[in-house]
Amino acid sequence: MASRLIRNRHVLGWVQALPLTAVLLGFLIAPIAMIVVVSFWGATEFSIYPAFQFDNYEFLFGSPVTYRVFGATLKYALITWALTLTIGFTVAYFLAFHVRSLTMQIALFLICTIPFWTSNIIRMISWIPFLGRNGIANQTLISWGMIDEPLEWLLYSDFSVILAFVHLYTLFMVVPIFNTMMRIDKSLLEAARDNGATGFQTLLHVIIPLTKPGIMIGTIFVVTLVMGDFITVRFMSGSQRANVGRLISNDIALLQYPSAAATAVVLLCTVLIVIAVMLRFVNIRKEL
């Protein structure tokens, strides 16, 4: 009787897990497996053929461009991460600890999400006329007498790419950090103050350690989004810069699917390694 129950519970457990397993198998594992398989295939100009060859990887690792482009991708990710973290943390801190009333907190938080009501392509493209040679930014600076010549580096440069990234992705940092901050027990802050800690000490020794999981979740969002992006880099650099996403999209446009798949596999591994390293510092699961 008892053993049957246990068995039944096992069966029940498996049945309950089945839908999710099926979804993950069909929409996550299978596509990735397919990409890995195709990355070993060969391609002619207009077709791909099954094979097991390392040509794609050989070319990828043999080309100095690959290293430069992966370098650029990591650079974008790192700078964007640092900026979104600084801004995101500040905004979340303000919302969580300076704004006293819950209504106000919710209202201000909703204001943060307003830019997300339009598509991110539009938010990105709207920077272009603003930053252009004859754009609003340059005209304003000239009329203030701060510069004589329009600043060329405002648009179609690393600056504009990172600016767009920060604009697009800061909210992904704000939300999880704000969320963890809201769950910090206020009595801990009072205790810190009672024990003579300055505001800065409280921030450093109480708030930051307790918001680590939120920071980490935000970091994962931002890093994966930036590393997987191709359209922002294309538009904001005027096609002058490249990241890994652009390599892949160029390959796909030219029907070089196996080569695109190989690049995608390497990118996937890179992102996984980056995340694994980050998770060494913070155990999200334990602290959630």
Next chain:
Amino acid sequence: MSKPAKPKVGYSRRSLLKASGAALAASALPAPMLWAQDTKDIVLRQFGTGVSNLNDVANKVKEDLGFTLEMTALDSDSVTQRAATQPDSFDIADIEYWICKKVWPTGNLQAMDTSKITNYDKIVGIFRDGKLTPDSVIAQGTAPHSVGFVEGPGGTSFATGETGWMTLIPTIYNADTLGIRPDLIGRPIESWTELLNPEFRGKASILDISSIGIMDMAMVCEAMGEIQYGDKGNMTREEIDKTMAIFTEAKRAGQFRAFWKTFDESVNLMASGEVVIQSMWSPAITAVKSRGIPCVYQPLKEGYRSWGGGIGLSSSLSGMELDAAYDYINWYLSGWVGGYLMRQGYYSAVPETSKNFMSENEWGYWFEGKPATGNITSPTGDTLAQAGDVRDGGSFQERMGSVACWNAVMDENQYMVRKWNEFIAA
């Protein structure tokens, strides 16, 4: 997709009825109504680049021929991709000749019987024997006639002469050159070398479509005297390396403001003054001008880089749909579309039929290179030129007669593409 094929007789009776303008009578009689119904139900799916996939054309087809034409506009790379990999997703492919060279070996397109093409004899020589006039020299690159014919239905390799079986029915073509902002440059521009002139540092652009961009690069390098190409349309690895080296150096020195990939991007770069000299397409010049901004499609002494597009039929087309597709092709060459496209600055494959759909002023301005006698407007109603203006580059013969090379796909295409990727990432 395939519907039961109807007997030939019935089909021609239908066209007869239609031709005699008896549509009303037809719908009153039970049997012909059936045919009318069938034509109405036919849907042909066409895809191609934005230049000729126009909704106005689809509407006119519905009006004149009765069947529905569904249009999908894509960029050149996506067009190639689709023609090569998704043969069942289209009935009619509106592609360029260099794309045809790439796609034909896949067997996704079927050859067309020129005896069914009413105006075949009037198609300009460029698409038949490659010569505009009997003494023309054939330009380098993928010249349309070289991939325009196969030996017969089912032929997979291109024929050298007119065989009666065409791969693409030519529809639209033009001679491309650099676009400039005369107001911001302030001096005459005469050569392709100006694209890399340090005077325009940070104000130049080329297009980021490798197969076309490489040709513009080649025109520049050759004009600079840096490289002598055997055939710009079919470079050796060494020639590709040298070309890319020159442009990579220029890119690192900040010569380029941006690269563009879509029509709109090229228009915006030029109109906003970010760029004063760049590779450009004819209607993009028109679009800049219609905003009231001066822009010239500058003829250059080294000649033009030309391209041509045509309609290809999917190999899965048969029966009534195939007949409808031939009807469509014959209609396409009968003048209305030609007139529409010529008023945008392109050329039609059968100019003489287009003439009937253009005013004398328009024909004189666009085709003969004469000064306009009144306002020249685009098909959408924007004023493009005033009385007295002359088309950049002059007449059809002058422009198409100084083509230096055709858009091409090379034997070393894959190598070139990799090098292009490196150039973009450099």
